[in-house]
Amino acid sequence: MPFEHNVHGMIDRIRALLTVIEEGSVNRASVRLRITQPALSRQMKALEDELGGRLLERETSGVKPTGLGHAVAKAMSPVIASYDSALADLRCQARGDRAELRVGYLGSAAQSFLTPALAQLRKSQPKARLKLHDMSPREQIDALRAGELDVALIGQEGTLAAKEFHSLKLCSLGVCVALADSDPLALKKSITLKDLKGRDFIGVDEEQVPGRNRWVTALCKTAAFKPRFIVIVDGLANVLSQVVSESAVTLLPAYFAKSSHPGVTFVPISDAKARWDFFVLWQRGHASAVTLALVNALKKVAAEL
Structure with a gap:
C-alpha cells in the first residue's frame, strides 16, 4: 500500500510508540491504548520496518527507546500534538462550536458598524477569541476564498462574491x-x-x-x-x-x-x-455560534442606523 494511503496508520503507530516510551512498558501501554499487547507489538514492528531501524530495546524492567526511538519521539511529539489540536479544532468547527472568529472589515465602517456590534458580541459570547483584520474589499474577498476569514464586512463590492458565501444585506445607506x-x-x-x-x-x-x-x-x-x-x-x-x-x-x-x-x-x-448597500459575508457550511452572534449583532446595529 502506498505510503500516502497509510497516513492514519502511521500516525496511530507513532502515537503508540510515544505511549510505550512514556509508560516504559508495552504491557502498560497496551492497557492505556486499549489494545492487546500482541497487537501493539505488531504496530511497533511495522513502524520499525517503515523507518528502517530498531526503536525499542527490551530490558528486565521494561523497554527503553533506542537512539532512533529518541529521535522519533523528539521529532514527532510536536507533530502529533499539532495534529490532535488541529483535528479537535476542525471537529469543533464542524459542530459549529469554534470559538475563534476571524473578521475582515472596512476601516471606514468600523466605528459605525463593527465597534458597537463587537460590544454586543462580548455580552453574548464573552469567551470568543477575535482576530480583526482591516482590509480592502479585494483583500477581504480573496481571504474568504482562501479560507483565511470567517466573516467579512463589505460594501457594494460584496455583491460580486455574494453567491459564493452566505450573505446578508445589512442595510442600504444614503x-x-x-x-x-x-x-x-x-x-x-x-x-x-x-x-x-x-x-x-x-x-x-x-x-x-x-x-x-x-x-x-x-x-x-x-x-x-x-x-x-x-x-x-x-x-x-x-x-x-x-x-x-x-x-x-x-x-x-x-x-x-x-x-x-x-x-x-x-x-x-x-x-x-x-444608495450604498452594506453586506456581511460568511463561510458556507455549519456556522459557529460566534459567527451567528456577530451577524445578529450587526443586524441590530444596522437596524438602529
Missing part, C-alpha cells in the same frame, strides 16, 4: 459627496447628483475596491451624465487627499459624513436612488 472645503457646493446642506454634472471625479483602483467606480458611474447615470475620472488612486484615504489637491469630488456612503479629513467637506446627496 450617499454623500466629498468636496474640497473651498468648493462652493461645500456650503450647502445637501445637493443632488445633477449638481455634480461636469465635475471631475476621483476613482479607486478596481483591483482594491472592485465595482466602486461602476457604482459611482451607475449613480451618475440616473442623473443623465457620465462621471469623468481624472485620477485613479489606491485606497480611500488617497481618494480624499486627491479630492483636495485636484479640487475634484467622489461619492461615498453616508456614514463618512460623521468622519473628518483635512480640507474635505461631506455633503449629503438628496436623490432617493442614491
Whole structure:
C-alpha cells in the first residue's frame, strides 16, 4: 500500500510508540491504548520496518527507546500534538462550536458598524477569541476564498462574491459627496447628483475596491451624465487627499459624513436612488455560534442606523 494511503496508520503507530516510551512498558501501554499487547507489538514492528531501524530495546524492567526511538519521539511529539489540536479544532468547527472568529472589515465602517456590534458580541459570547483584520474589499474577498476569514464586512463590492458565501444585506445607506472645503457646493446642506454634472471625479483602483467606480458611474447615470475620472488612486484615504489637491469630488456612503479629513467637506446627496448597500459575508457550511452572534449583532446595529 502506498505510503500516502497509510497516513492514519502511521500516525496511530507513532502515537503508540510515544505511549510505550512514556509508560516504559508495552504491557502498560497496551492497557492505556486499549489494545492487546500482541497487537501493539505488531504496530511497533511495522513502524520499525517503515523507518528502517530498531526503536525499542527490551530490558528486565521494561523497554527503553533506542537512539532512533529518541529521535522519533523528539521529532514527532510536536507533530502529533499539532495534529490532535488541529483535528479537535476542525471537529469543533464542524459542530459549529469554534470559538475563534476571524473578521475582515472596512476601516471606514468600523466605528459605525463593527465597534458597537463587537460590544454586543462580548455580552453574548464573552469567551470568543477575535482576530480583526482591516482590509480592502479585494483583500477581504480573496481571504474568504482562501479560507483565511470567517466573516467579512463589505460594501457594494460584496455583491460580486455574494453567491459564493452566505450573505446578508445589512442595510442600504444614503450617499454623500466629498468636496474640497473651498468648493462652493461645500456650503450647502445637501445637493443632488445633477449638481455634480461636469465635475471631475476621483476613482479607486478596481483591483482594491472592485465595482466602486461602476457604482459611482451607475449613480451618475440616473442623473443623465457620465462621471469623468481624472485620477485613479489606491485606497480611500488617497481618494480624499486627491479630492483636495485636484479640487475634484467622489461619492461615498453616508456614514463618512460623521468622519473628518483635512480640507474635505461631506455633503449629503438628496436623490432617493442614491444608495450604498452594506453586506456581511460568511463561510458556507455549519456556522459557529460566534459567527451567528456577530451577524445578529450587526443586524441590530444596522437596524438602529
